[in-house]
Amino acid sequence: MLRHHPDHRSPPGGEVVTRATEGHPVMHEHEEVFHPWGTVSPAFWGAPALASAEQAGPGARTPEVLRERLAAIAAAASGGRLRDAAWMAYELDTEIAAEYGTEHLNVVHIREVRGHLAHLMGDHAAALGWYLHTARLRATVQGPRHPDTEEATRRVYSLWRTVPAQDAHRLGTELLSTVTDIHGPDAPVALRTRRRLDSLVRNN
Numbered sequence: 001m002l003r004h005h006p007d008h009r010s011p012p013g014g015e016v017v018t019r020a021t022e023g024h025p026v027m028h029e030h031e032e033v034f035h036p037w038g039t040v041s042p043a044f045w046g047a048p049a050l051a052s053a054e055q056a057g058p059g060a061r062t063p064e065v066l067r068e069r070l071a072a073i074a075a076a077a078s079g080g081r082l083r084d085a086a087w088m089a090y091e092l093d094t095e096i097a098a099e100y101g102t103e104h105l106n107v108v109h110i111r112e113v114r115g116h117l118a119h120l121m122g123d124h125a126a127a128l129g130w131y132l133h134t135a136r137l138r139a140t141v142q143g144p145r146h147p148d149t150e151e152a153t154r155r156v157y158s159l160w161r162t163v164p165a166q167d168a169h170r171l172g173t174e175l176l177s178t179v180t181d182i183h184g185p186d187a188p189v190a191l192r193t194r195r196r197l198d199s200l201v202r203n204n
Contacts, residue, residue: 035076066106068097073113082121091112110136112152117123128171131156139182153179153189160193165200172197 069092076085093110100106109112115130135152160168160175175192183190 006189063106066092066110070113073117077117077120082117086114086117086121087195103137105139105141108134108141109156111137114115119159124167125171126162128156128159128175131159135178136184143184149180149182153182157189161196169197169200169204 001010002027051116069088073085073088073092076082076088089110089181093107093114096110097107099132111130111134115127118130119127131152135156138152140147156175157179160172163171172193176197179187179190179193
């Protein structure tokens, strides 16, 4: 059974992202099948996957308004105001979750943005927590075999590869549990995660 994030304000295992220290984690080479983490296209901020107004239901804010808010968050992040961007994302998350419900692609997208902001701020546990949460949400909303869900789990695997060694095993255990729940124990991402966890144990 897929587990849901108990509180959309802060990811499991991490502080609210507005409290994270700024800084960028060291990047590593990734296996070719997985996209390297850290390069975000304008489409990520532009939210091309935002659901239509019809899906949102009467009274919900339109995707255009959401795009404007996301663009403002992107501008703050690009300008180095990461704490401001994280606070803006938190406020938007709270609003759209109330209007759309938590199991909606618009909510998934803004929480992926929150995960990326946590990553930019160097909060590895919070970033991974958000991405594990949104991978589970995508599996619930879109299905485990949907390309977006598969991309989400590949993405969180690549993010995990950047985590410092002292945190890698603990966070990797959470990753393995999530990808196994979503894709099964023999899925490529689960096998790769398990192999790397075994390697971490051998090298410690």
